[in-house]
Amino acid sequence: MTTHTLHTPAERTTRAAPAGEGAATAGASAFEAAFRAMFDGYFTRIFRYLDRMTGDPDAAADAAQEAFVRLYGRGVMPERPSAWLVTVALNQMRNALAQRTRRAELLTVERGRLVHSEPPDGPADLVEREDERRRVRRALDLLSERDRSLVLLRAEGYSYRELAEALHLHEASIGTQLARARARFRDACEEPTNAR
Amino acid sequence: MHVDAERLFRYADGALAPDDAEHVRSHVAECDACRVHVERTMEEWREIEARLGAIDHAPPAVVVTDIITPRGAARFPRLRVAAGIVLALAVAGAVYAVPAVILPRWFPEPASVEDEGTRNRSEGLPTTAPDTPQAGIAVQPGEALRLDVATTGSSGSLEVRRTDGAEVRVRAPIGAATFATEERRLLVTVAREGTTIEIEIPRTASRIEIRVDQRVVFRAADGSSDPAFDAEPDGTVRIPFAARRP
Numbered sequence A: 001m002t003t004h005t006l007h008t009p010a011e012r013t014t015r016a017a018p019a020g021e022g023a024a025t026a027g028a029s030a031f032e033a034a035f036r037a038m039f040d041g042y043f044t045r046i047f048r049y050l051d052r053m054t055g056d057p058d059a060a061a062d063a064a065q066e067a068f069v070r071l072y073g074r075g076v077m078p079e080r081p082s083a084w085l086v087t088v089a090l091n092q093m094r095n096a097l098a099q100r101t102r103r104a105e106l107l108t109v110e111r112g113r114l115v116h117s118e119p120p121d122g123p124a125d126l127v128e129r130e131d132e133r134r135r136v137r138r139a140l141d142l143l144s145e146r147d148r149s150l151v152l153l154r155a156e157g158y159s160y161r162e163l164a165e166a167l168h169l170h171e172a173s174i175g176t177q178l179a180r181a182r183a184r185f186r187d188a189c190e191e192p193t194n195a196r
Numbered sequence B: 001m002h003v004d005a006e007r008l009f010r011y012a013d014g015a016l017a018p019d020d021a022e023h024v025r026s027h028v029a030e031c032d033a034c035r036v037h038v039e040r041t042m043e044e045w046r047e048i049e050a051r052l053g054a055i056d057h058a059p060p061a062v063v064v065t066d067i068i069t070p071r072g073a074a075r076f077p078r079l080r081v082a083a084g085i086v087l088a089l090a091v092a093g094a095v096y097a098v099p100a101v102i103l104p105r106w107f108p109e110p111a112s113v114e115d116e117g118t119r120n121r122s123e124g125l126p127t128t129a130p131d132t133p134q135a136g137i138a139v140q141p142g143e144a145l146r147l148d149v150a151t152t153g154s155s156g157s158l159e160v161r162r163t164d165g166a167e168v169r170v171r172a173p174i175g176a177a178t179f180a181t182e183e184r185r186l187l188v189t190v191a192r193e194g195t196t197i198e199i200e201i202p203r204t205a206s207r208i209e210i211r212v213d214q215r216v217v218f219r220a221a222d223g224s225s226d227p228a229f230d231a232e233p234d235g236t237v238r239i240p241f242a243a244r245r246p
Helices: A021-029 A030-054 A057-074 A081-100 A101-116 A126-144 A144-155 A160-167 A171-190 B005-012 B018-030 B034-054 B077-098
Strands: A004-006 B134-139 B143-150 B157-164 B168-174 B177-182 B187-190 B193-200 B207-212 B214-221 B235-240
Touching: A004 B168, A004 B187, A030 A081, A030 A144, A057 A081, A057 A160, A081 A160, A126 A144, A126 A171, A126 B034, A144 A160, A144 A171, A144 B034, A160 A171, A171 B005, A171 B034, A171 B214, B005 B018, B005 B034, B018 B034, B034 B187, B134 B177, B143 B168, B157 B207, B157 B214, B187 B193, B207 B235
Parallel strands: B143 B187, B143 B207, B157 B193
Antiparallel strands: A004 B134, B134 B168, B157 B235, B168 B193, B177 B187, B207 B214
């Protein structure tokens, strides 16, 4: 078997070396310590929230990173950093999606996957998994942005107060609003996938 | 008298103050209707959290030191990094191409940009010079060849095309992947979320099988592809693979 590699000057899997790591850790101000704690506790949750909101992991990763970059750039913690991060990240996400008119692309991709991801002779569980993925994605897309955020942020463990602040809602009725959003999500999941 | 719905929801979600939660707990212990309400709410949340896992993608490999940079230093959102790489390559290419520049003589052979992953593990196999700027690997298909793709939990897609060439050629034009060969086997490991793997298969190849995480997703034998694999009008068979649930 003759083999050769097709080389690239571009893609590498290693991340860029962190700049200023020594200074950042050695100096470890109170803000930086708080920032690190926020990053450790919330980065993955913010990413997952945005990814689930849109189904676009690349845009979600960029928006989550940008939100933390901005938080670090402030130099002081906002009063409710978890809610602040959601607001900033969601705005980043909206702007990015609006610029790229990403929505149409996503729908095209979804349709393509429906056709080609079904293995011709694969086991039933793979088909079921794909069906469930489509069903959940579609159910989320059917919800209003507020309902989607309520369900997804609550699933990430956000408190009622954080939900109210991040989504600009009245805290006194968050439980009821969450229940309605949850019911709409459940109903949307139960709709036949070819209903639309 | 029942507890109002908002308080029940808060109780079920663990969002009541301790004193109030104790009061609701006492009531729920004695009231079947409210207990069912609370249990149903908690059960629904468990179901929702389980269902949401179906659409998750792997989180990016970002660490806090990627964010904490000296004030004013360059930050790294993907597009800026990509733009920087493209600019650097363009400048390097232009310098390399200018006649009379000594640089080409420093690189008499095409530059190898192998890293750990792209290293060919089949030492001693004859190699040919790369003729494309993209990452990948090319092999003679021989009598039979199996191509194993390990997704490492990422989502992405394969794009399979038949060609008039003599080699099976595999590239990752979007995202990143590593490549290695064994006897009658070609190994591709996806190294980034959203990677697209392009696979070119000679029309003359006798027997080719592509597997994704051990599952057969494509077969071709004696010059023709299995008709079960639906090709698009341009002849490409697209095979997405989804991120595995955590």
